[in-house]
Amino acid sequence: MxxxxxxxxxxxxxxxxxxxxxxxxxxxxxxxxxxxxxxxxxxxxxxxxxxxxxxxxxxxxxxxxxxxxxxTITTSPALLIAGGLLVGFGSRMGSGCTSGHGVVGLARLSPRSMVAVATFLGAAIVTVGIMRAIGS
Structure with a gap:
């Protein structure tokens, strides 16, 4: 494969x-x-x-x-728990998660899902940038 x-x-x-x-x-x-x-x-x-x-x-x-x-998990349990809580809060606030908005919502051309996915990706990019800056 x-x-x-x-x-x-x-x-x-x-x-x-x-x-x-x-x-x-x-x-x-x-x-x-x-x-x-x-x-x-x-x-x-x-x-x-x-x-x-x-x-x-x-x-x-x-x-x-x-x-x-x-x-392979390379971060602390505390950071994993905090991330999980933030994802849970965000999925409730955004009326759905990445699977619902990203997989099905985009396929259905849902404007709400397009905004949600753009927000997910933007937040992920910012988070990676911050975590890399902190880890350096």
Whole structure:
């Protein structure tokens, strides 16, 4: 497999699952919304199946490639927790997360999603710049 093969396959699977959820269920595949509805007890079977599919991803990867996917975390647990809380707050404030706005919203040419994705990317660029300046 080429250097980009796994990323391409993953992207295709994400797009396929998002399209199937939208066509078959009429729901946008936004992970924050799916987890939020699951925690509220709304559409439990569908939302639980989607979350279970996400959690089974590494197991499927191991079955296909014979090893666990490699993940290297080079930052502190405190920074990871702070980042997770900020992402959660931002996804609530922006009425969706990168998966809902970026994958499905952009494909539907949603103006709100275009603004949200531009904001996500802009904030990410600024954050990387700040973190590199602090780390230097």
């Amino acid at each position: 080429t250097a980009y093969g796994a990323s391409l396959a993953g992207g295709l699977l994400i797009g396929l699952s998002a399209a199937l959820l939208l066509v078959l269920n009429g729901r946008v595949a936004g992970i924050s919304g799916i987890v939020g509805r699951l925690s509220q007890g709304i559409q439990v079977p569908v939302n639980a199946a989607f979350v279970a599919g996400l959690l089974c991803g590494p197991v499927v990867y191991r079955a296909v490639f014979g090893q666990w996917p490699e993940a």
